[in-house]
Amino acid sequence: MKPAHLAAALLSLTAAAPAPRVADLSGVWLFPRSEEFPGLRMMRLSRDAAGWRGTVTTDWYGDMPMRALEVAGGKARFLIDNGNPRLPPRIWTATVDRAGLHVTGDIWERHVDAEVKRGGEADARRLAFPLAPLPAPATLRPDGLAPTPPMGWSSWNRFAAAIDDRTVREIADHLVSSGLRDAGYRFINIDDGWQGTRGPDGAIRPNARFPDMKALADYVHARGLKIGLYSSPGPKTCAGFTGSYGHVEQDARTFAAWGFDYLKYDLCSGEGIFRTASQVRLAYQQMGQALRATGRRIVYSLCQYGRDRVGTWGRDVGGHLWRTTGDIEDRYDSMAGIGFDKDGDPATAGPGGWNDPDMLEVGNGGMSEDEYRTHMTLWAMLAAPLMLGNDLRTMSPATIALLENRGVIAIDQDALGRQARRIRKDGEAEIWSRPLADGSVALALFNRGETAREMSFAPEDAGLSRIEALVDVWAGVPDNAGRRSWKIPAHGAVLLRLRGQP
Structure with missing residues (x-):
């Protein structure tokens, strides 16, 4: 074939396969079905007077809305999140190609790279995520279980x-x-x-x-x-x-x-x-x-x-x-x-x-x-x-x-069920106090530092004016009621049970 004829043939082929149009992104798009996370089902894109909108439907998270959706030049760019506020939204793209749409993005630790095919409304009905109703707001009365922590x-x-x-x-x-x-x-x-x-x-x-x-x-x-x-x-x-x-x-x-x-x-x-x-x-x-x-x-x-x-x-x-x-x-x-x-x-x-x-x-x-x-x-x-x-x-x-x-x-x-509160903090040293049902007080001395240190407390840390009895709880034995100081190892703790005058 002569060069001129070859050029004409190539031009004819190009004309027979026109470039995809932006409008081609509208509609229902079907992912290859997989049981793998997140169980991608389909994607839907639509456009109205307010602009473009869309969702990605999955087995795990239902319909995930496309956020900050932008469509231009045969490509959609949007953000997807799975509802976890600790994780930033991830950027996804959907680009028209001759096979359909090429979709890429990340969710949790999974990278998505898929060719999706055009579907119809019958597919959308078949693959729709079923929405389960929630009850009307109500308040349940206490039932007496868990009077102490399980x-x-x-x-x-x-x-x-x-x-x-x-x-x-x-x-x-x-x-x-x-x-x-x-x-x-x-x-x-x-x-x-x-x-x-x-x-x-x-x-x-x-x-x-x-x-x-x-x-x-x-x-x-x-x-x-x-x-x-x-x-x-x-x-x-x-x-x-x-x-x-x-x-x-x-x-x-x-x-x-x-x-x-x-x-x-x-x-x-x-x-x-x-x-x-x-x-x-x-x-x-x-x-x-x-x-x-x-x-x-x-x-x-x-x-x-x-x-x-x-x-x-x-x-x-x-x-x-x-x-x-x-x-x-x-x-x-x-x-x-x-x-x-x-x-x-x-x-x-x-x-x-x-x-x-x-x-x-x-x-x-x-x-x-x-x-x-x-x-x-x-x-x-x-x-x-x-x-x-x-x-x-x-x-x-x-x-x-x-x-x-x-x-x-x-x-x-x-x-009594009262949760302790931090009473004092001095750098890596902390003292916590918890009132108990029999009138005694639990006092904990924590060394959060990397080296051992001396720690002491005052009766006022336990809400007492005078201490009459002191038990080293981990040792399981009474200690001198007048003792106020302990050497605590790195990342260690002392737990005391005190009784005295408020």
């Missing part, structure tokens, strides 16, 4: 989602044989990872690692213990298992029929659906009402990371404890950052409703014995729930001694 064991800190029936049974046995049950630890709580799929009737089924939940509950109950479970108001739990969205009342009935005594309800994917404080509150109220309706007495743990001043409304939705923070990690800086600074408002805590700075890490190996002693001291002063997070089957004698100290537990479980 105590027990939870699977997440040690096992994450790799938990099974056999492990739960063995943990229950060791909670008894170690003496920890008799020290007050009574709940065995299965966290994320037990869920399977829903049957044709919509009822949640456990996965293959949990062949019979009713039999497991009976096993735990036979050992003088109670048993707890985990779910989410969202479609997916944090580990990607089936949540309670759209099946709240049904799940509550199932949990009660299995014989469970405790539910931890973790916001997880629900944060992408319930985007306002009022929606979050109603989502937790819905499960609170559903649990009450079963007639079974179930302790209700709200896990929405301390947002929206949850302590001011946690009781009203049926909650008995509410998280004050994100997840704890087995490091001193994580534990201290939560316990000293993200421990909730003391005014909202007391019998029937507790600030929850998350589960214990004692015995998991990431902190020293002094740091774990600080962990226990601080949680006891905060009147925090004491949920063990270690493998009870491999505990050292030192770990058992930390966990079963009856004097420390007595302060945590004190019937």
Whole structure:
């Protein structure tokens, strides 16, 4: 072919395949279906007099709105977020190409790079995320549960989602044989990872690692213990298992029929659906009402990371404890950052409703014995729930001694239910005080520094004019009532119980 003819042919081909137009972005666009996070379904773009708007529909977060949407030159640019205020919105782009749209962006830790095809309204109806209604606002009355902070064991800190029936049974046995049950630890709580799929009737089924939940509950109950479970108001739990969205009342009935005594309800994917404080509150109220309706007495743990001043409304939705923070990690800086600074408002805590700075890490190996002693001291002063997070089957004698100290537990479980307050802070040295039901006062001296230091207190720190009796709680013995000074190791603590004249 001559050069002139070749040029004419190329020109003809170019004319036969015109460049995509901006208008081509309007409509329904279908992602390749995948069970992977976040379960992308479809994208919809439309334009009216007010400008462009759009959504990305997912299995995890429902319809995620496109924010700051701009369309120009066959390309859409927008921001996507999953409702988590700790994470900045991510930039996504959708660019017209000859195959459809090329979509790229990030959500959580997932990078999306997909070719999406044009669909129609029938596809949109088939792939639409079902919107489940929320109840009308209501206030639930106290039910008398959790008069002191719940105590027990939870699977997440040690096992994450790799938990099974056999492990739960063995943990229950060791909670008894170690003496920890008799020290007050009574709940065995299965966290994320037990869920399977829903049957044709919509009822949640456990996965293959949990062949019979009713039999497991009976096993735990036979050992003088109670048993707890985990779910989410969202479609997916944090580990990607089936949540309670759209099946709240049904799940509550199932949990009660299995014989469970405790539910931890973790916001997880629900944060992408319930985007306002009022929606979050109603989502937790819905499960609170559903649990009450079963007639079974179930302790209700709200896990929405301390947002929206949850302590001011946690009781009203049926909650008995509410998280004050994100997840704890087995490091001193994580534990201290939560316990000293993200421990909730003391005014909202007391019998029937507790600030929850998350589960214990004692015995998991990431902190020293002094740091774990600080962990226990601080949680006891905060009147925090004491949920063990270690493998009870491999505990050292030192770990058992930390966990079963009856004097420390007595302060945590004190019937007055008053959370401690920071009285004095001098650099890395802090003194906290907590009044107790018998008129005595718990006083904790914390050294948050990197080296040992002398710390002293005055009777006024405990609200006393004169001290008549002093007990070193960790040692479990009375000390000289006139003693005022201790040498405290780095990241260490001293816990005292004082009696005297106000």
